[in-house]
Amino acid sequence: MAWSQEEMNEVYAKVMQKATTDEIFREELLNNPKSAIEKLTGEILPDDYKIKVLENDPNYTATFVLPDLKPDLDLDDLENVAGGFSDCYGEGAGQGANVCGNQVSGNQTKG
Numbered sequence: 001m002a003w004s005q006e007e008m009n010e011v012y013a014k015v016m017q018k019a020t021t022d023e024i025f026r027e028e029l030l031n032n033p034k035s036a037i038e039k040l041t042g043e044i045l046p047d048d049y050k051i052k053v054l055e056n057d058p059n060y061t062a063t064f065v066l067p068d069l070k071p072d073l074d075l076d077d078l079e080n081v082a083g084g085f086s087d088c089y090g091e092g093a094g095q096g097a098n099v100c101g102n103q104v105s106g107n108q109t110k111g
Helices: 005-021 023-031 033-041 075-081
Strands: none
Touching: 005 023, 005 033, 023 033
């Protein structure tokens, strides 16, 4: 079973509402979140569907749930920066080192 983001938001809202007022549901949610959510929604979740529930701790001012770690560049970003070429021996290659780091002198031809 795969929920859309909208369905997941609806389930989350139901869980939060019930956990705010129902002490028995809250306890089950903490001990066996999958079972508690299945009972609430009437949906059977896959065996590999894992849910982690944290209770707000009054010793802390805030609890943060971190998003998934993403690489610096996603595939779309990589596509935008990939490509191009360096003309190591093309026109304008003079004395000194060219962009490829090769030592050149005078007019070089592509090799």
